[in-house]
Amino acid sequence: MFIKILVATHKLYTMPNEDIYLPIHVGREGKENLGYQGDNTGQNISTKNDNYSELTALYWAWKNLDADYVGLCHYRRYFTSKGRIRQKIYKNEKFKLILSKDEIERAFKEYEIIVPKEYYLGGDTVWAHYNKFHNIEDLENVKKIIKNKYPEYMSEFEEVMSKKEIYAYNMFITDKKSFNDYCEWMFNILFELEANTDITSYDSYQKRIYGFISERLFNVWLLKHKLKKKTVNVINMEL
Known part of the structure; x- marks a missing residue:
């Protein structure tokens, strides 16, 4: 099983040693070489990073x-299967806590996607939460695009939009076919928007609009495809 989990970063940072983790310099085009894989090789949208995160x-x-299998995490945020007690024990050695290749391989014997535990929006619905912190017209336009291009997704x-929690951070790990299907659907919507x-x-x-929108779109796609989910904790390396 060949697994690659992207570690999105825009600066030098301590990175995992395990080779399933691939540090990727986002917004690399025109920037100093940090020594990581850049998002500006091959087919890319590196110059859109200010808006797409x-x-x-x-x-x-x-x-x-x-x-x-392909996944995404962040230089400060990783998946962990460890509980709070183990996290306290290794609070100064947090890279010992992140998901290992063995843990991921075991998970995919039973599950189809790994996602963070749902993030509670403080009593707001997903729609109301977006309206509180962003321009709701953008989400209204996303709704119109889905209605026109992907009407089969409207009920999801x-x-x-009526839920009060979401799978956040654009973090997940899944097989390449599901990954490709999701990206094609999501980017088609975002490029039209x-x-x-x-x-x-x-x-x-607010110019990070397409990153914000995609967090909500991921939840729509996930609900539609009913993949068998394994939910795990997210650990912040700086807390």
Whole structure:
């Protein structure tokens, strides 16, 4: 089983030793070489990183990476199967806590995708939460795109928008076929949204619009395809 988990980063940072983890420099185009795989080789959208965040790494993997299983985590956030007691024991050696190749291989004997445990939105629905922190017109336009291009996803879209928790961070591990299917669906939606959205007035945070939207889209896609999920904790290396 050939597994590659992208570790999205924009700066030098301590990285896992296990070779299933592939540090990838997001937004690499025009930037200093950090010594990591850049998201600017082969087919890529590296120059869109300010708006797409870690999705430039996903796009690179979709178009250029040959692996049986593909995942995404972040230089500060990793999956862990360890509970709070073990996390306290290894609080100064946190890389001993992240998912290993053996753990992932065992998981895929029973499950089809690994995702974080759901993140509770403080009582807001997914729709209301987006409206509170972002421009709701963008999500309304996503709804229109799905209705026109992928009407078979509308019931799942409505269900996700009414929930009060989501699978967050754009983090997951799954087989390459599911990964490819998800990327094709998601990027088709995001590219159409981008073509019809003026973000010139957005500040640097809100300009990460397509990364924010994709977190919600992932939940729609996941609900639609009913993959057998293994949910695990996420550990922050800086906490």
